[in-house]
Amino acid sequence: MRWLTGNVEELSKEIRQEQAQLNENNELIEAQVREIIEQVREKKDIALFEYTKQFDGIELDSLEVPSEIINQAFEQIEPDVLEALEKAKENIVSYHEKQKELGFVDFPKEGIIRGQKIEPIEKVAVYVPGGTAAYPSSVLMNVLPAKIAGVSEVVMLTPPPKNGKFIPAILVAALLSGVDKIYQIGGAQGIAAVAYGTETVPKVDKIVGPGNAYVATAKKQVFGQVGIDMIAGPSEIGVIADETANPHFVAADLLSQAEHDTLSRSILVTNSKKLAQEVENEINNQLKQLSRESIARASIENQGLIIVSETFDEIFDLMNEVAPEHLEIALDNSLDYLGKVKNAGSVFLGHYTTEPIGDYFAGSNHVLPTSGTARFSSALGVHDFVKRIQYVHYTKDALKQDRDYIRTLAYQEQLDGHAKSVEIREEDN
Amino acid sequence: MRWLTGNVEELSKEIRQEQAQLNENNELIEAQVREIIEQVREKKDIALFEYTKQFDGIELDSLEVPSEIINQAFEQIEPDVLEALEKAKENIVSYHEKQKELGFVDFPKEGIIRGQKIEPIEKVAVYVPGGTAAYPSSVLMNVLPAKIAGVSEVVMLTPPPKNGKFIPAILVAALLSGVDKIYQIGGAQGIAAVAYGTETVPKVDKIVGPGNAYVATAKKQVFGQVGIDMIAGPSEIGVIADETANPHFVAADLLSQAEHDTLSRSILVTNSKKLAQEVENEINNQLKQLSRESIARASIENQGLIIVSETFDEIFDLMNEVAPEHLEIALDNSLDYLGKVKNAGSVFLGHYTTEPIGDYFAGSNHVLPTSGTARFSSALGVHDFVKRIQYVHYTKDALKQDRDYIRTLAYQEQLDGHAKSVEIREEDN
Numbered sequence: 001m002r003w004l005t006g007n008v009e010e011l012s013k014e015i016r017q018e019q020a021q022l023n024e025n026n027e028l029i030e031a032q033v034r035e036i037i038e039q040v041r042e043k044k045d046i047a048l049f050e051y052t053k054q055f056d057g058i059e060l061d062s063l064e065v066p067s068e069i070i071n072q073a074f075e076q077i078e079p080d081v082l083e084a085l086e087k088a089k090e091n092i093v094s095y096h097e098k099q100k101e102l103g104f105v106d107f108p109k110e111g112i113i114r115g116q117k118i119e120p121i122e123k124v125a126v127y128v129p130g131g132t133a134a135y136p137s138s139v140l141m142n143v144l145p146a147k148i149a150g151v152s153e154v155v156m157l158t159p160p161p162k163n164g165k166f167i168p169a170i171l172v173a174a175l176l177s178g179v180d181k182i183y184q185i186g187g188a189q190g191i192a193a194v195a196y197g198t199e200t201v202p203k204v205d206k207i208v209g210p211g212n213a214y215v216a217t218a219k220k221q222v223f224g225q226v227g228i229d230m231i232a233g234p235s236e237i238g239v240i241a242d243e244t245a246n247p248h249f250v251a252a253d254l255l256s257q258a259e260h261d262t263l264s265r266s267i268l269v270t271n272s273k274k275l276a277q278e279v280e281n282e283i284n285n286q287l288k289q290l291s292r293e294s295i296a297r298a299s300i301e302n303q304g305l306i307i308v309s310e311t312f313d314e315i316f317d318l319m320n321e322v323a324p325e326h327l328e329i330a331l332d333n334s335l336d337y338l339g340k341v342k343n344a345g346s347v348f349l350g351h352y353t354t355e356p357i358g359d360y361f362a363g364s365n366h367v368l369p370t371s372g373t374a375r376f377s378s379a380l381g382v383h384d385f386v387k388r389i390q391y392v393h394y395t396k397d398a399l400k401q402d403r404d405y406i407r408t409l410a411y412q413e414q415l416d417g418h419a420k421s422v423e424i425r426e427e428d429n
Numbered sequence: 430m431r432w433l434t435g436n437v438e439e440l441s442k443e444i445r446q447e448q449a450q451l452n453e454n455n456e457l458i459e460a461q462v463r464e465i466i467e468q469v470r471e472k473k474d475i476a477l478f479e480y481t482k483q484f485d486g487i488e489l490d491s492l493e494v495p496s497e498i499i500n501q502a503f504e505q506i507e508p509d510v511l512e513a514l515e516k517a518k519e520n521i522v523s524y525h526e527k528q529k530e531l532g533f534v535d536f537p538k539e540g541i542i543r544g545q546k547i548e549p550i551e552k553v554a555v556y557v558p559g560g561t562a563a564y565p566s567s568v569l570m571n572v573l574p575a576k577i578a579g580v581s582e583v584v585m586l587t588p589p590p591k592n593g594k595f596i597p598a599i600l601v602a603a604l605l606s607g608v609d610k611i612y613q614i615g616g617a618q619g620i621a622a623v624a625y626g627t628e629t630v631p632k633v634d635k636i637v638g639p640g641n642a643y644v645a646t647a648k649k650q651v652f653g654q655v656g657i658d659m660i661a662g663p664s665e666i667g668v669i670a671d672e673t674a675n676p677h678f679v680a681a682d683l684l685s686q687a688e689h690d691t692l693s694r695s696i697l698v699t700n701s702k703k704l705a706q707e708v709e710n711e712i713n714n715q716l717k718q719l720s721r722e723s724i725a726r727a728s729i730e731n732q733g734l735i736i737v738s739e740t741f742d743e744i745f746d747l748m749n750e751v752a753p754e755h756l757e758i759a760l761d762n763s764l765d766y767l768g769k770v771k772n773a774g775s776v777f778l779g780h781y782t783t784e785p786i787g788d789y790f791a792g793s794n795h796v797l798p799t800s801g802t803a804r805f806s807s808a809l810g811v812h813d814f815v816k817r818i819q820y821v822h823y824t825k826d827a828l829k830q831d832r833d834y835i836r837t838l839a840y841q842e843q844l845d846g847h848a849k850s851v852e853i854r855e856e857d858n
Contacts, residue, residue, distance in 0.1 A: 220653070227806055256847045259846035374816065410789065
């Protein structure tokens, strides 16, 4: 792991610069994706069949996954996995129910009503990556908040499996969480299909879910035509620890992030050089026990970071600069420090709250802002699947009372048509 | 105005296709903007001075607007404009205060705490267009929600005025709403400056505010490095009206939108052919009285739309497809129909609630989703300036109770490092 020491300002600068690189656009991928989107808009279903053959090496019979296959998955899934998914669903639902917004109505003066009402987005597509990174937990995390928000149609997109066999847990998670249809289309072509619609695939209003660079670039390009959740980058964890932390626990948690991807980043910030050294030693021990050792090792070696701060308070300043996707606070009395957290996707408090609890089970969402984007964005939630529609009602008398202010501002902005729409309501009866 | 009749499905399709075109990318502008962003990242302040000379024709002494100039604006502004801005501010503040979120905390089982806390974004930039489209009301609408959310630093970007003289109301609105610094930099170069930071201009976490195609494209390109509000297109109004509507009022309101821009769109949906005809006649009468007649006329002729539906219920189905930025419901008992509105930025209820009330005074926001994006996005509000940070706390015993579910899902996803981070907490004491 790379060690950094120094003052907060210097370290912050360095971290920000590295994050900026992570968020760079790739012009080659952009051009390829632009072409794919154009082809899908033009040739629709035919383009989808062609790209699936070209990119996935599969000749599809149908774009939609047939319902027999989905139903079979319930027979194939192992009972303990089914039970764990059901329990996880319960927790995700009960957590996200608390995110529901009510809107408001306000009566500031006689004759004036104003407010905000909450309406669900109508149609949503959830992208689910294929291959080794096929995560049933992510299906629950993306679909359930949409359903709780009241989205009436949720379609799922996922690349067709190479061997023709879907992982049963993926299809079961889709059904458990209320997905209406599943299309076996991946990549930029999948995103283009739901952004513009084809003969078979419906045009949706918003696309959510993680994906590779092609998926992420396609989402960015269709943004505006449809809504998108966020541009997800490599996963990352930040651990704040002092001498009260258990180096075995901290090492295991840093590795649980590192095993995701060689680009995943694990960052320890501590005021204890002793702890830092113990964690590093323990990482080297535990690495050998992982089945994904080579991925985790590459991640730790290239992306891993140990920052030893000069003071305890600086730990939080630094971590707020990192703005990690996942943040563990491995301190005694961890709740006392929650107020210091300004930027993070999800916070795991105390020595026993290992980050995988949140990945799978606590009920909080695991779709989180990465690469420092927690400075301005948040975990996926019910709020991402609703619109806040404003409304205003004025009576004739109320308008009369406010007319001069409105006219003054309209004329100031040289929009006399705006002023006249007020004036005409006095002349005309 | 163009007239459309037909069934809902056909009309919807046509409207969607037209909106899709409005949201198209422009590859030429994209390439130019990419170059500008690169130059600003590389040469920083120097690039800003150079581009301002090249694009605005002005050699700046300083990038920041000096505080003397801002203070002078208070002496130059007309008293009635100042008073109207102050009253508008009061209403905007009282409306937006109601949008504040509290977060939540939940204790689902002994030993488990989970919740969501709300933290403001730290630094925000507000873009304010220059020229004839310099709207002090927009300054209030963009800045006040950020301040209510608790944003600690709000900087404003605006192109330097051609004649060297800022409109006093713009500077006064900035000060009234709590802007911390004003930079006289416009266009893509302004967006690049706040996205990456220069020697003078701070890097911010989120950029909001409308702008021309260069500004919008730049915002789209820096999205990911920083948050952005939305990609705003031409302004639009939809009016739902039946025979109870006053054609003079409806015509005036359609024109108040049309005067913004030749690309602005005014759409009337009615079940009364008689009303439609009266409104069209009245538009022709009122057009001649507008100082921005030529803009409004071009907008009405090229973008104006009258849709006569076959039934009353179809009016709402159609308007939900349009998903207008502004929606007027010019019906008796208009509040009874608010439940039917599924897609709209802001709704104006009843014959006397003309849309400019919302532009200037009611307190609801006038930064709204355009070109059908109200299907998935909302008016700017306090929620756009906060992050929802999740948190979870588990005790050792609570973890023991849930361990098997977490392990099962981790092994199912072949992430044994995730499972081990749970297991190690039992072994190790």
